[in-house]
Amino acid sequence: MKCKYWSKQLFDLVPYTPGEQPKINDLIKLNTNENPYPPSPNVAQLLQQFNIGDLSRYPDPNSALLSQALATYHDVEIDNIFIGNGSDEVLAHAFMAFFRQDKPILMPDISYSFYTVYCDLYDIQATPIALKEDFEIQLADYATPNGGIIFANPNAPTGRAICLAEIEKLLQVNQDSLVIVDEAYVDFGAQSATALTQKYDNCLVVQTFSKSRALAGLRIGYAIGHPRLIEALERVKNSFNSYPLDMLAQASAVASIEDDEYFKRSLQTICATRAWTEQQLTSLGFKVIPSKTNFLFVAHASIPAIDIMTFLREKKIIVRHFSKPKIDNYLRISIGTEQQMQQLINQLQAFL
């Protein structure tokens, strides 16, 4: 279906495939790492009270109230914050702003699969660095000349985290290029590099409201870094779309930040459910990669991942599988509610 009106760079572009969002009743959806709990009741209240007449006005192009709320929350300045339409947009802008370099960028061979799509989109060369055994990222392997470095911490789809000391070491030996730490899942138990952005001007941290804050439906992501890095992102954003976040998303994000107690409580619940699920899966013969995220990456000792996935799907439980070398016998299972995970374990027990 290509045609002569296309820019020729599009012909070989292979877009990212998001996890499916099936419209099936009573589905237990454990395939896209969404939060099983609703966002803070503050968000509901805000929407109830929102003055609809305001929607005819453009939103604040700079999301200033949200930037300030995030700056306060992370103990940084407002000019350390960049806001985007989900962390996917923030990452896309960052690839364009920083990674169009003469040398290839470095990234783990197994990580968020959108990274290589951005490279194709912006004609960026990338060198994949193999994960170690058991899917560990070894940052010592990244200390070679490069046009930039990106990795997710904790990594996806593996769930493994690396410690801050390792990241700081990398920032020190890699001062000629930017290091992006994608912290989409950091709130579920890993250490954030946010503090390092105040010490190193080559560190950009990216976070999202889609997982821990249960606002995937509203598309809010952000970056934290040195003001010169933020300025580059603003320059790209303002050459692309001045108003990336709508009014309701901006206001809801602020409402979420203001309810820290609810946030922490729901994180605790999810982490407790993760621990229980890990234990159950292990006793069912699964190998479970240690997770600091809201998902588990698991492989069964004897039954192929595809067979398990197919069986679960018949039982209306959806998990995610990646047809990629090294990980094609693994399943990524999002942490749902206690009840949902109990149903998952019940079904697996029956199957195995």
Next chain:
Amino acid sequence: MKCKYWSKQLFDLVPYTPGEQPKINDLIKLNTNENPYPPSPNVAQLLQQFNIGDLSRYPDPNSALLSQALATYHDVEIDNIFIGNGSDEVLAHAFMAFFRQDKPILMPDISYSFYTVYCDLYDIQATPIALKEDFEIQLADYATPNGGIIFANPNAPTGRAICLAEIEKLLQVNQDSLVIVDEAYVDFGAQSATALTQKYDNCLVVQTFSKSRALAGLRIGYAIGHPRLIEALERVKNSFNSYPLDMLAQASAVASIEDDEYFKRSLQTICATRAWTEQQLTSLGFKVIPSKTNFLFVAHASIPAIDIMTFLREKKIIVRHFSKPKIDNYLRISIGTEQQMQQLINQLQAFL
């Protein structure tokens, strides 16, 4: 504030400057062509009843319900529709998808100033074509070899429209490249080229919910064209951000389309207010360019635009001025409510 971590293409990038959104009470804001009336009450009802728990899920990446509603509304098929986060994002994707060509693209020398910013962002060459006297776009001037053509109809900031027969002629003589018709303001009285997209595969129409539908605060734009053109846009979008529109924006847009009576009534009111304002301004000595939009582009016979703008600002009325050759003695005045335009005229009478 540039730094070594930037991609070098950013160094000379000059971003678009959106109209200001000042936080001043009792301001009469006539500078960004927003709709002075609220969106359909259907939108308010929808937000009141929205199940907040749904926000923890990703939105439909394809905005299928909204695409279908737009297809029905415009009497086209769903695969003729592409949805984006405001028409700015749709335009940005279109520039990337279609205009990275060997030959320069053509556009009016006076038009939406974001077009040249996209060109800089994606390294696209553009040849400006001068407007005729009184700011008319003469499409006969565009029948030269080119990598694509874009113009706004009605044009901004002039407000002038061209007729469909002229556009159809251009599509016929320009079959080697794509023609984008940016119809942000078309609902206020111009003829839409939507029907031409069903006849010509080199025509892409772009529209928005930000003006006529009073939903600037929610960021909804779309394109209509041949499925092969839509596929190109999808390919870029899915290599950039799978989920451009949040749940509330998608649902609100559908709610707006469903209330056609309210939509038509508010358009009529705005057009009537425009006619009244035009008459008043003319009798005050202004030259008023014939407008098919929700704004008027005006110059006074004897008083410089800057002086008028400065005076109005002191009176808490904000209008827009562009410091550009040919139009720097003009002001662009959005059509507000009847009462707001009465206050504008009162102030101008006092000043002149």
